[in-house]
Each structure stands twice: as structure tokens, then as C-alpha cells.
Amino acid sequence: MAREMDLTILLPALALAFIGVAMVYSATYAKTEMSLLFLKQIVWISIGLLAMLFFASLNFQVLVDRYSRPAYWALIVILAVLLAAGEQISGSQRWFALGPFSFQPSEFAKIATVLVLAKYLANRQDRARAWTTILGAFLLTGIPMVLILREPDLGTALIFIPLVFGMLYAFGAPLQRLFLIGGAGLLASPLIWTLLKDYQRQRLIVFLNPSADRLGAGYNIIQSKIAIGSGGLTGKGWLSGTQGQLRFVPEHHTDFIFSVLAEEWGFLGVIVVLMLFALLLLQVLRVSRFARDLTGSLTAVGLTMILFTQVAVNLGVATGVLPVTGMTLPLVSYGGSSLIVTMSLLGILTSIWAGRKVK
């Protein structure tokens, strides 16, 4: 088993997860009331590790060939049902309750889409340059993406875009065709604007001009920047960040946990965390070069793009260079769904790595 488990993936992931526990403890720490969220986070990590082990021990070929398509279509049905039900209940309906557990089908839809897409492209590798191949890939991605966008979950929906472009690029699709589609997408973006809910539009407006809503949506960005900036070089120390502790930073244990981290651990601390992320991302991307076949290789690319986009967007939001989208920081943010999905994803990558050709 040790040979199969790639420690250069597991160790940075575990390090980030435990930094996350420390930050969740600090973010929810209060002198008056004891918060047990960090203990729950440890439980989620344990479950996540089990999920990772499960997917790592699963034969990747079996997973792709047998389960990926049924899972993909099942998730699309669930998303569509949720959307229809959600319309009646009004508001956002991202959660799917399964007994005592509830999970976000959109999180799993990303992975299923990567697997299905990898399989689809691998089957058409002799027609890599064909328009039909490229458009088919966009269709496979577009169905879950639009459903998730209508949920509405702008952040998760946007992940599908780098995912499909990254995979097509690695696959060898002609660059000019990708650019053409990208350009067409940009031209069609006013159409996306009409699909957005009011609060999503508001977030985009506020992003362009934070002072337009100093106490509302703009408040998040301003307070997050104050938290990060006030951390300085060495930070205010663990449990001593006033922006996070006194709740000036909103959603400080989930979407904005990085702000708490930057405030308490300073520039030196965030460099360490960013290096861990860089190591993790480059390691999972490396899997694509050693995969037994093209399906595995493209899967590795797609999964890397998911992780990378989440990290980049979350940090971009926290530092005020991207609009608030409501995306968690993989492995670090509090939340069972996000942790289990991320660690499952790492399990699949480990499985691909384990099945590599030994030269």
C-alpha cells in the first residue's frame, strides 16, 4: 500500500488540513463560549481520510468505466429535481439531505464531470482537432454547469470553465479554436448576467466599487483586507487576531478563513501555506504525466484544475482582487462536504498514481 500512496500528495494535504483545524479553532474561539467546531472538523478530516483511502484502493479503470456515467447522470437528475423543488420553496437549494447527512450534489458533480469528460475525450483522441469533439466536451460540461448556476451557486458553476478548458488544452485541442470559444463565451456573458440572481449581480457591482456598499457586501472585502494587511510580516499570533476574533471578518471560519490565517500568522505564515498548496497542486498535476492511459491523465488534469481554481479564487476574493463568490479554501475551510469531496478527489488521483506504468 505504501508504494501506492504518494506521500508527496498526502503529507501537504494533511498539513493543510491540520492548519485548517488550528484556524477553525482560532476563528471560532471566544472567551465566553466554547466552540466545538474544530472537533467536528477533525471528525470530517477523519471521514475524508477514509473516503480518500476508499477511492485510492478502488481500481481507477473500474471507476471510470462502470460508475462515472451513471454517477454523472444521476447527479444531473438530482440537480434538476432540486432546482425544480427549490423554485417552489424559493431561494437557494444547494443541499441534499440523505438521512442525517446532507451534502451538496454540485460538489460531486464536478468530479463526475471530470471523469466523464476524460473518458469521452480519450475515446476521441484520433479526432482531437474536430469541432464535434470540442463542442461535445462543452455540452457535457455545460449541462451540470447551467443547473448549478441556476441553483444558484455562481462559484461552483464557474469552476467548470477552467476545468473544461484545461482538459481540452492538455488533450491537444487546437488553441485558436479554444480562443474562439472563449471569445464567444465572453460575448455571451451578458446572457449569463440575465441568468444571475439579484444578489449575485450586487456582488459583482460591489466588487467593481467596494465603497458602493460599505456596510453590506462591500464590508466583507474591506474587513478581509484589513485583517490580512494588519497581519504584517509576522502576524498578531494565534488566537490574537482581532479582526477574526471580534467577527469583523464575516464567514471567518469558512470562506474567509485565509484572512484569519493571514492576520494571525502574517506574511511568513501565508508563504508557508501557499508553498504547501503549490507543492500539492504540482504533485497532483504530475500524476497526469505518469498515468497508465489518457483517461487517467486527463482526469488528473481536470481534478487539478478544480483544486487550483478553488484555491486561486478563494485567495483572490480574500485579498480583494476577485468578487465575492462564496468559495471555500480546499482542506483549510471549515465544512464536511468540501473536505470529503476534496479528499475523495485526492484519493482518485492516488488511485491513478498507483496504477501508473512502472518503467
Next chain:
Amino acid sequence: MLWDQFLERKEAQYQKRIKVLAGLIILALGLIVVRLGYLQLVEGERYSELSARNRVRLVPIKAQRGLIYDCHQELLVGNVSSFVVSIIPAALPQDVDARRISFQLLQQLLNVDPQEIEEKLHKRELRYYEPLRIKSNVDRFTAAIVEEHRPELPGVVVQTESRRSYKFDALGFHALGYVGEISGHELALREGYQAGDIIGQSGVEKIYDHYLKGRNGWLHIEVDALGREMGILGREAPWSGHNLVLSLDHQLQARAEDVLEGYRGVILAVNVTNGEMLALASLPAFNPNLFAQGITRQAWEKLRRNRNYPLTNRATQGLYPPGSIFKVVTLMSALEEKLVTPQQRFACQGVYWISTWPYRCWREEGHGLVSAHRSLVESCDIYYYQLGLRIKVDKLGKWARSFGYGRPSGIDLPSELSGLVPSPQWKERTQNMPWFPGNTVMMAIGQGYILSTPMQMLGSIAAIANRGVIYRPHLLKEVRTKSGRLIHEVKPEVMYRVHAAPEHWDIIQKAMVGVVQSRRGTGKRARIQGIRVAGKTATAQNPHGEDHAAFAAYAPAENPVIAVLVYLENAGGGGAQAAPLARKILEAYFGIPAEENLETE
């Protein structure tokens, strides 16, 4: 296998594209590092400050304002607790109806408009846990009632704060002054003050505000994003203001205001040996406690427009003709300039003609042949008309200034006026007319253009009493810390000296004693038992109606310690109206029981 064929064909391109993706990842993370470096290293200090400002709420702890005592350590001005009713927005009922009911109850108890409360709440926005003041200066009784209704008034709190209290209400109003909340204008102009500070608006309260105000302390409260108090980070203790000990004698002051009751005018008393003011009464006055409790805008406007000018300190801001009190200056200047000898006599027939203009003496039948001594004792106008014709106006003006006319007396009160010693240049400049000899003649009896404040008249009499030595008049004696340590003591300060021959001082002093003590003196109603008084009456004509009645005195005549000035607007003759009032002050000062028979003599 397909994969192998694929790799054979495309190995190079595939590996390259994976590397490009890796480069993309490194580039993105690198950009984030740059951004973080900018936020944390370049802008770090600014954000640190912002985060500190976020979490720390500075609540001022108001310094206790210094107390004011009279010369007998009698407390004149102190502080009392007053009640403030505030609401804590977060603790108000969320339900609209419940809130309306509780606001209606507040309206009944405190007479505050619910609409106003809502507006204040609306302005407050985020800081839900900070008390919001809705009514200040609530009396103890009302505060108790509000406390009783607390169960029906969730979110309402009653707190105490310090308020200025004037123990004897309007007593000494124009000397002590009053206080009020600092205005935006003053805030911009003066350093060391904060919005909401109480500041002296007039009198001693204003001129010694720097001693009285102390320094506010601060409570550093840590708050969360909702303004909820999380703990106290630090406390800077306030420094109490210093206490003032005044030279005023509150009993003499009370006597002065008592006898002045019903007049518009001034009674001043000064210790001529050191310049300490013993009484400074100017009526009408106002009860400064009403300012401290907060005065409405309408009441304030009404007060300001009152035609009796209760807010004007007549002692330093009232401009009057000095009348016959000025004759001592005219006589001294004529003697010193050698225009007249003490023995030289002028005839008074009741009227004196200068070309075609008749100048009348107050005594229609005339005084006959009048010497220097008699001219003062009986206040013969025609004697002084003659002097006025002989003396040059510049010389008379010079002597007037040397006796303190035309410049502030130097008393420690704000906004003192200088009065006017007229000159030909002044007349040409302001009236575009030449100076006529008749102008000098009128000036010689303290009428015409000359204007002076009562403090100046008092100063000129003190100069006679001291044979030319004038001490700066002052109200402040000592400044002491709250614990009683002396930090400043006002020493007698010789402001100026009038240089004149001793025999001339003798003549004038003797004549002033004659004014009171001789049978024909105009000021004999100021006589008191056992002590010889020197004085000078004045009955000043003015354009506002009946004559102003004035009397200036010092006593004991042989060894003067006190000078008194009484000036009554439109009250009639100085000897008849003002001199008896001066007598009462002198009796009170020397502790002599009043004897009615002296008045009826």
C-alpha cells in the same frame, strides 16, 4: 495501446502543455504572493491602524470641572450629579408595536418625541450596543420614575453625569459667568477640547477655563463588529480641573446685589491696597443654573434680545459718561499743568456764557466764589468749565489716560471694553468735524464724548486713594489642585502710577473727604459711623432719559483699604440715589450696623 500510440505521436506536445498548466499555477500563486506582500508589508501599517480603530471604542471619562470659592472658602460654584436617559438599540424590543408602546411611555415620562428617537436610531446604524442618549438633565424624581418602569422599558438605561451648579443661583453672575457645551466653532478654534466638552462661556468660567476644565480620561473598550463590549483594554484616568479661590466676598457681593435690586446698574468694590475685587455686581443678571441645565434656543434668543441686556456685564462692557467723577482728573491736570492754583477762585452765578452758548451749573442759583477745594465738595460745574477753557484737550486726554480712562482696567474678565477718551483727531476721523473749545469744556465735567466703563471710574478713584499707585484689579486669588496644593497665587501688580505733586494729592483727597463729611458736601449720605469716607458724586446726563446716578468712594479716608463705585442707569441724582447705596456697602464691609438717622439727616 491507444495511449502508447498517442504518446508516440504527441509526447512532446502533451508534456509541454502540462508544463504550461504547471506554469500557470505557479504564476497565479506568485501573483497572490505579490498581492499579499503589498497588503501585509507595504500597506501593513495602515491596515494595522484600521484594525485597531475597528476594535477599540474610546469612551471619554469627563474630568470633574474645578470648583470656585470666595475669599472665605465659601463654595460658589460646584458640580452635582444629573441623570441621563439612554437606550441601547440592541436591547430594544424587535417587535414594532412593542417598541412603539415603550416609546410612547418614554414620551409621557420624559417628553421626548418618539419620532426623534427613531431618527437617532436610524442614524446610528451598526453600533447596536452603544448607549444612545435621548434625554439629558433629568431630575432625580423623573429618573426614579423611569427606573420604576424599567420592566416595561427594555433597553432603556439611566446613567449619571456631572453638571455645573451655582450655589447662589444668579449671585455674582457677571463675575462667575456660565458654562455650556463647546460649539463647533470653538472646537475648531481651540486646542485640547473635544466635542461635548463643557466650556466656560463668560466670566471667570471662561477666562480661567484652562485651569477649571481638567483633562478627560479615556476608557479603551474592546468591541466586536456589532459594537458589543468584549472587555476593557485600558483606562486613562481623568485629571480633575483646578479649584479657584476668588477675592470676591460672597456676603459683600450678596449685599451689593441686594441694594442694587430694582436698578439697572453696577456696584463695585475693590481692595485698593492690592487690587482684589471684593464685589462685582451688575444687574440685571441671570441664573446660570438654567444654562447648565440646557436652555432652549427660543429662551436663549429671548435673553439675548432683552432690552435690559442681562447678559452684558456692565462693569466692563457698559459705556457711560463718568460725569462729575471725572472732575478729580480735570482738577489734577489743571493743578499739575499749573493752569490754576489751589487758592484761585472762580465766580459761579449758575450760568456761564461761552460766546453765545450758555453753560449751566447744576445749582441754578450758583456757588459764588469757588476755590479748588469747594469746587469738588460742591461739584461746581462752572469752575470746571473755566478749567476746560484753559487746558488743552491733548493735556486733559493725557491725564485721563494716566488715570486709566480709555484703556481696559486689566481685570481678569473676558471682552472688556476700553471706553473712549476723545481727541480732535478722533472727532475729525469719525465725525468729520473740528474740535470746538466747547467740547473740552464738556469733557472737563465728564460729559460730552468721553465714555468709560464703571471699572475705569473705580480705577481712577483707587488712584486717588493710593496717591497714584494703581494695582491691577483681579478676581482670582489662588489656584489650587483638587487636593489643595497651591499652584498659582495672584500677587498684587502695580499696573501704572500717576505722577503728581504730593500737595496736589492732598488737595484732592481733602476735597473728597469734604464731599462726604462736610455739611455742604454732595455725598454726605455716604457717611458711616466711626470711619471717615472720601467720595465723589456724579449725575451724568445721557441721551437715554433720566440722569445716571453715580457715586465713587474710598475709606477710611486716612488709610484707604476699600474703594466702591455705584453707577445706576437713569436713576437720578448721584448724591441722592447712589451715595446711600455706597454707604450700605461700606457699612457691610466695615461691619457697622446701619443707622437710619444718618440717611434722614
